[in-house]
Amino acid sequence: MTRIVVVTSGKGGVGKTTTSASFASGLAMRGFKTAVIDFDVGLRNLDLIMGCERRVVYDLVNVISGEATLNQALIKDKHCENLFVLPASQTRDKDALTEEGVEKVLKDLEHMGFEYVICDSPAGIERGAVMALTFADEAIIVTNPEVSSVRDSDRILGILQAKSKRAQAGGEPVKEHLLVTRYSPKRVEDGEMLSYKDVQEILRVPIIGVIPESESVLHASNQGTPAIHIEQSEVAEAYKDVIARFLGEDAPLRFVSYEKPGLFKRLFGG
Amino acid sequence: MTHDTANNSDIALIEFKGTTLPVLAITLRSLDLQELTNAGSTLFGEGAFFDDDLAVLDLSQVITWPEDIAWSLIVQLLTSHGLRVLGVTRANPDLTASAARAGLPLLALSAGRSAKPAPVAKKASAPDPELDKIPASLRKKPAPETAPVGSAGPDKSEPEESLLDNPGTLIIDRPLRSGQQVYARGGDLVILAAVNPGAEVIADGNIHVYAPLRGRALAGARGNAQARILTTVFAAELVSIAGIYRTFEDGVPAKLANQPVQVRLAQEPAISANTGLKSRLEIDILRVD
Numbered sequence: 001m002t003r004i005v006v007v008t009s010g011k012g013g014v015g016k017t018t019t020s021a022s023f024a025s026g027l028a029m030r031g032f033k034t035a036v037i038d039f040d041v042g043l044r045n046l047d048l049i050m051g052c053e054r055r056v057v058y059d060l061v062n063v064i065s066g067e068a069t070l071n072q073a074l075i076k077d078k079h080c081e082n083l084f085v086l087p088a089s090q091t092r093d094k095d096a097l098t099e100e101g102v103e104k105v106l107k108d109l110e111h112m113g114f115e116y117v118i119c120d121s122p123a124g125i126e127r128g129a130v131m132a133l134t135f136a137d138e139a140i141i142v143t144n145p146e147v148s149s150v151r152d153s154d155r156i157l158g159i160l161q162a163k164s165k166r167a168q169a170g171g172e173p174v175k176e177h178l179l180v181t182r183y184s185p186k187r188v189e190d191g192e193m194l195s196y197k198d199v200q201e202i203l204r205v206p207i208i209g210v211i212p213e214s215e216s217v218l219h220a221s222n223q224g225t226p227a228i229h230i231e232q233s234e235v236a237e238a239y240k241d242v243i244a245r246f247l248g249e250d251a252p253l254r255f256v257s258y259e260k261p262g263l264f265k266r267l268f269g270g
Numbered sequence: 271m272t273h274d275t276a277n278n279s280d281i282a283l284i285e286f287k288g289t290t291l292p293v294l295a296i297t298l299r300s301l302d303l304q305e306l307t308n309a310g311s312t313l314f315g316e317g318a319f320f321d322d323d324l325a326v327l328d329l330s331q332v333i334t335w336p337e338d339i340a341w342s343l344i345v346q347l348l349t350s351h352g353l354r355v356l357g358v359t360r361a362n363p364d365l366t367a368s369a370a371r372a373g374l375p376l377l378a379l380s381a382g383r384s385a386k387p388a389p390v391a392k393k394a395s396a397p398d399p400e401l402d403k404i405p406a407s408l409r410k411k412p413a414p415e416t417a418p419v420g421s422a423g424p425d426k427s428e429p430e431e432s433l434l435d436n437p438g439t440l441i442i443d444r445p446l447r448s449g450q451q452v453y454a455r456g457g458d459l460v461i462l463a464a465v466n467p468g469a470e471v472i473a474d475g476n477i478h479v480y481a482p483l484r485g486r487a488l489a490g491a492r493g494n495a496q497a498r499i500l501t502t503v504f505a506a507e508l509v510s511i512a513g514i515y516r517t518f519e520d521g522v523p524a525k526l527a528n529q530p531v532q533v534r535l536a537q538e539p540a541i542s543a544n545t546g547l548k549s550r551l552e553i554d555i556l557r558v559d
Binding site: 151152154155157158159161162202204 | 444445446447448449450463464466467468469
């Protein structure tokens, strides 16, 4: 039974695509056959972050409109066995997405034996974002510890609860997970930034992880490698923890406390 | 006259009992069809604004009227906006007679009730494509009381309660997200989880929020000035009772912020008879100990 997971946020630029890439890679690394789909028609980024932009021939819109098969459009990831990318169209716009079309693509992915399908949502609450969440079984709400991101995440949660197929059918609701990204424990300590607990208190959704702010994310996108592959980095470790928790394992939150550096470190840097 | 108990054919084919229905008073200041059509479009847009709500036309403010009042067309206009017109009220003898000829009876409003519907509430209860309604799965409504069948005997003096007298309280136990709106028609609203900024809770009766109220709360939406808003953690963006509202541009006053609070409408007699009662929102700490 395929599990469809949407990565959404409402607000733009908070780390949805970065998360979709690393989350999908993490599941593939654990041995699950995984597909990740870019729903940002017209402004595609997932292919860049995954490093397969030069191998895009057909895209999601081609498949929906019958111009190509899923097999022709899916790109095999070069970092991971088991991982396939379905890019968005760059020349069309979101009106090309239809509910029936998206449903068929997801059904076909299930027939091909995919165990997880990750839907990378665009920012906003319009067609692309709604299409990405309509068929979701689970949702990762990516939120920066910052007021407008929290407000937009709250809004998208409301939309998820109203417009997903699960909500409309009255069945088991979409399972919600809160992922706080670009977290800086030092700034929280200094009172400049909301803490992950504050964010959770407002949104009332269980936390699946906290990803620290890090330069390695920028390096990773420039290289076309999902951040989870940057060995030894805090971001990679944090994403691995997210995968563990998603799969039901116990993993205490890391990278959330600020330790004041000792006198030596403060004098001589480091 | 005593009732025969045994025979089935004696059971009344027609039964009657007292009941109360909510009715809107629509005050008209013109009876010109074209003027009303334009005003209707401006106020309500095209199509249904109301939800098949019962209405009575208050004609006390009509000063001049055309020789031939197009009553049926006026009623049709209001029907297209979602109102079901029952009759007219507070009309002078000429208008009363004219309306009666068109089949609109003169109805008397009960004394002491505020007849004007609250303008803020009307805006809030209009179906807004921007806002999401709470899906039915989130609502918890207690089972309606079934009215007992038949009467016990001639000495029973109390009228039996119908569902309309006691519409029940709407209970919501999940957080209300930004952009969501809940309307408890005809009754009270109880919310057991946070009302987030950007969310709206509306009730014809009282509103109770046993959690942080950070959004907008509009009680007494159809003009019930006795309605109150009560919350355990007050941080609202806007509160309104029977259309009288207050926003908190500089944030909620420090002594009320995040405290248990009660909001109600204090009505004071005004200086001139024309303006009627002067209303002021009172927001006080609610003592819970």
